[in-house]
Amino acid sequence: MDGDIPSTSADADKEMTRLWRTWRTVYEMLADRGYEVSDDELQVSLDEFKRKYADPMGYPDRTKMKIQARPTEEMKIKYTALPSKSNPNPQPDCGTVYVDFCPDGSQLGTKQVRAFNHVVDENNFHTGIFITQIPLSPTAVRLLASNPGHIGENFQEQDLLVNITRHELVPKHVLLSPEEKARLLERYRLKESQLPRMQVSDPVARYLGLRRGQVVKIIRKSETAGRYASYRWVI
Numbered sequence: 001m002d003g004d005i006p007s008t009s010a011d012a013d014k015e016m017t018r019l020w021r022t023w024r025t026v027y028e029m030l031a032d033r034g035y036e037v038s039d040d041e042l043q044v045s046l047d048e049f050k051r052k053y054a055d056p057m058g059y060p061d062r063t064k065m066k067i068q069a070r071p072t073e074e075m076k077i078k079y080t081a082l083p084s085k086s087n088p089n090p091q092p093d094c095g096t097v098y099v100d101f102c103p104d105g106s107q108l109g110t111k112q113v114r115a116f117n118h119v120v121d122e123n124n125f126h127t128g129i130f131i132t133q134i135p136l137s138p139t140a141v142r143l144l145a146s147n148p149g150h151i152g153e154n155f156q157e158q159d160l161l162v163n164i165t166r167h168e169l170v171p172k173h174v175l176l177s178p179e180e181k182a183r184l185l186e187r188y189r190l191k192e193s194q195l196p197r198m199q200v201s202d203p204v205a206r207y208l209g210l211r212r213g214q215v216v217k218i219i220r221k222s223e224t225a226g227r228y229a230s231y232r233w234v235i
Helices: 009-033 048-054 071-078 111-121 138-145 178-190 201-207
Strands: 066-071 097-101 127-132 152-158 172-175 215-220 228-234
Touching: 009 048, 009 097, 009 111, 009 127, 009 201, 066 152, 097 111, 111 127, 111 138, 111 152, 138 152, 172 201
Parallel strands: 097 127, 127 152
Antiparallel strands: 066 097, 172 215, 215 228
């Protein structure tokens, strides 16, 4: 019977290496969003990853792969609205993020999303990132996005094999705080709707977890000016 089983140590090594690359991108993504992430977490070696997350056969044990991270003070500033008459003391619209790698590689739907949403609810996580091996069904996507009081996101493992923001052709994107956004609009006497737009579904917007109404500064290299900045309004 053993000869009928196609799995080999080479297969296990290949899958572990692939998932390690995704794991590292997840930590880079959290750090780039502004969450507290240590250098050790960002630079975890393949050997250490295998020791922590391989099952006895050498394959990934995704049930162990869970991440929590808190926002830095800098992130809280960027997610705190400006004071207003109706809200004189605004609180940061960010909090602890929870990341879970779904172990199911087939028949992925609302059952798994309900279980994920339950963990997010029970622990009062602000944001939940559900990482799956295959696409969620449209119904499951809607369920993930409609968890009251929480933000739900989904990435496939293959989406994060390579960190797109590290590519030389992708310029640096920096989220503006509400105060920085207000100063920008005042300086150029613009309404936000007059800025060039960026879809919330844009790959970089998804990577950074951008939300509708936010403005990002995009810094590009220029042979003549050295660097120049442009701005995008997220819709």
